[in-house]
Amino acid sequence: DAKTTQPTSMDCAEGRAANLPCNHSTISGNEYVYWYRQIHSQGPQYIIHGLKNNETNEMASLIITEDRKSSTLILPHATLRDTAVYYCIVRVPLYVTSGSRLTFGEGTQLTVNP
């Protein structure tokens, strides 16, 4: 699986958009970009994933650059409950190769301030 690089920490004001960047310059053609978050010692929570098109769901939007070497997770209106560690993971889906592993890096600690 491709390696990802994320900032160690970020701050965001409550009610503003939080934009979390991720670099994955060695991504290969069949690898997807996944985002998870972990709120203090709780189980990680899946947020969103995509291949090359931008994606949006009820939680967030995912913007992937045209060359797919980087992406941005956008939380449109951050709340205090969005304070968490956010993980960007690049991997091949399980239905493509069963040996694909979900490997968590260090992630970005997002702190939403009142």
Next chain:
Amino acid sequence: EAQVTQNPRYLITVTGKKLTVTCSQNMNHEYMSWYRQDPGLGLRQIYYSMNVEVTDKGDVPEGYKVSRKEKRNFPLILESPSPNQTSLYFCASSPMTGREGGYTFGSGTRLTVV
């Protein structure tokens, strides 16, 4: 409600006393996995299973056993726990066919071995 249930949430035990942490999912997922999380080391995969009676080692399998006799259950067994297995453990499940939406994680089991 679709979920992964782990038990117990907290466990303190003594060195050498066999224990089992249970994991059950109600989503008919083929894939299940165990992770441990330690400060500074992130989430590391212990074992995974792609279906009933199919299991394989992850990154840190030493000192652990698993079994997958039924699709919904994937217990983690520590035959002779040691203090270095003190950790926060997470079970996760995922479908392996169709459009994979991401892993669903349990709430975690905090294990202390004294």
